[in-house]
């Protein structure tokens with residue numbers, strides 16, 4: 001198959017280094033050798049080192065939840081791509097709706113982060129998605145197009161092949177309300193079409209497009225069976241080994 005499924009856990013602001021390492025160790029014991037599905041866990045910055053050590057030697061990869069576009073300097077509280085690379089991080093979530101709504105990440109800033117990640121061989125997991133008001137106003141596809149095109153400005157065809165996009169309808173994140181398979185597939189296919197226009201068909205066929213928003217073991221099989229849904233970005237269900245492993 002062209003695209004291997006990818007399941008990424010976004011731990012958000014949860015887990016101390018010790019708690020994170022314990023969860024990672026459970027995941028490694030149960031799934032640390034399998035290669036059918038690509039698995040990434042994204043702990044908070046403070047747990048990256050401990051979790052990375054627990055994952056060492058397994059097939060499970062380490063991701064961060066954010067980065068600053070500059071490599072170093074006077075940016076109090078921020079963490080750069082080279083710093084993440086030094087901890088053996090391979091992926092980074094960029095433009096999560098919580099960053100956009102709570103911390104003011106604009107499309108332009110998201111774009112700088114994507115470019116910084118790619119320049120440092122980190123695979124961006126670029127999040128896009130509409131709010132409930134935007135869905136009700138019928139502007140879902142327009143919103144997704146704007147976020148995607150702005151977020152990917154200046155990205156080359158070669159770089160785009162390593163990209164992961166996560167479609168996360170904001171109204172489905174942490175709410176228990178999951179998008180229907182038709183709603184999700186429609187937007188995923190639309191995103192693949194946009195990627196085709198931006199980067200050509202063969203590149204667009206390689207990009208994994210994840211669904212995110214209250215994905216759980218119970219609703220995952222139907223979503224993951226859709227043609228353009230290549231995996232999941234998982235919040236709540238990634239915090240416990242059992243539900244994450246079931247996914």
Ligand code: PEP
Nearest residue numbers: 173174212213214235236
């Ligand atoms: C997320 O925040 O990326 C997410 C999908 O959260 P949840 O699974 O809890 O809805």
